Amino acid sequence: MEQTGSTTLEVVPELDHEPDPTDVIVAFENYSGGFRGRHGGRVTPILKGVDVAFRRGALTAVVGETGSGKTMLALSIVGLTPATFERTGGSIHLNGTDLGGYDEAAFRGVRGRTVAMVFQDSRSALNPVFTVGRQLVDVVRLHQGLGKAAARTRAVELLEQMRVPEPERRLRQYPHELSGGTAQRVQLAIALACEPELLLLDEPTTGLDLTVQAEVLELIVEMIKGGRLSALLITHDMGVVAQTCDDVVVLRHGEICESGRTSSVLTNPTHPYTAELVAASQTLGGTR
Numbered sequence: 359m360e361q362t363g364s365t366t367l368e369v370v371p372e373l374d375h376e377p378d379p380t381d382v383i384v385a386f387e388n389y390s391g392g393f394r395g396r397h398g399g400r401v402t403p404i405l406k407g408v409d410v411a412f413r414r415g416a417l418t419a420v421v422g423e424t425g426s427g428k429t430m431l432a433l434s435i436v437g438l439t440p441a442t443f444e445r446t447g448g449s450i451h452l453n454g455t456d457l458g459g460y461d462e463a464a465f466r467g468v469r470g471r472t473v474a475m476v477f478q479d480s481r482s483a484l485n486p487v488f489t490v491g492r493q494l495v496d497v498v499r500l501h502q503g504l505g506k507a508a509a510r511t512r513a514v515e516l517l518e519q520m521r522v523p524e525p526e527r528r529l530r531q532y533p534h535e536l537s538g539g540t541a542q543r544v545q546l547a548i549a550l551a552c553e554p555e556l557l558l559l560d561e562p563t564t565g566l567d568l569t570v571q572a573e574v575l576e577l578i579v580e581m582i583k584g585g586r587l588s589a590l591l592i593t594h595d596m597g598v599v600a601q602t603c604d605d606v607v608v609l610r611h612g613e614i615c616e617s618g619r620t621s622s623v624l625t626n627p628t629h630p631y632t633a634e635l636v637a638a639s640q641t642l643g644g645t646r
């Protein structure tokens with residue numbers, strides 16, 4: 359296919375913080391994996407020789423069509439791929455440590471503390487039988503070592519930080535009583551209460567109205583600019599990528615076709631598929 363060359367997708371100027379390009383939080387090296395059929399047999403490849411390094415302190419977008427493996431890529435970092443998913447080659451290093459030998463207990467030590475996750479369907483990610491307060495306060499107590507009263511105060515602060523209206527009342531509510539947008543922010547508050555180094559965001563704003571989407575993303579970007587956080591954002595919205603992400607990784611059929619700084623990848627894509635994504639988002643008015 360012919361290379362499409364430069365595009366006119368409006369890309370934010372370089373962000374005011376500049377993560378160190380050599381400081382990598384997660385590195386995939388020739389990583390491959392796929393699903394084994396129900397009765398054994400061969401593995402259907404899903405991720406194929408993935409080579410990519412995520413910079414510490416950066417917000418990195420992972421884009422690509424439905425089924426390209428974005429979610430499996432993220433879940434591989436925390437050992438949450440389905441039981442039938444198998445690594446068939448390569449490695450993943452988190453903070454320089456090879457996750458290859460990690461069992462469930464070792465991954466449990468990583469989740470929350472080092473890597474926290476926010477998924478698309480927040481209401482189902484929250485525990486339906488416990489109030490928001492119980493879930494958030496427990497996490498704060500566990501991760502920040504606070505007593506009950508101090509943890510509750512901190513929980514309210516976290517909800518306020520996430521611009522959740524009436525935080526005190528929310529603490530007494532159950533997940534089914536929350537709107538999608540509030541559930542999303544509660545999930546984000548729980549993730550951040552763990553003070554993780556890396557946040558995995560799998561289409562975190564899908565299903566939210568545009569204003570709420572923009573607010574939630576703005577909060578995430580603010581925290582990343584604050585210095586300590588890195589994040590990986592799986593999204594279909596190229597406008598969001600252009601306007602908020604430092605780096606972008608383009609996945610297609612389980613392979614990385616392009617990765618790098620958002621400003622250079624989107625304005626001068628080297629792979630025709632990236633150019634197609636950019637062009638499609640322009641046609642749909644995705645640049646907002």
Ligand SMILES: Nc1ncnc2c1ncn2[C@@H]1O[C@H](COP(=O)(O)OP(=O)(O)OP(=O)(O)O)[C@@H](O)[C@H]1O
Nearest residue numbers: 393404422423424425426427428429430431440442
């Ligand atoms: N439990 C499973 N068993 C078998 N195949 C699966 C399973 N879960 C996902 N897959 C397949 O793995 C591939 C990658 O899925 P993945 O969810 O990572 O894609 P994605 O890029 O995140 O897609 P989307 O944008 O739709 O969320 C898809 O072809 C999907 O059908």
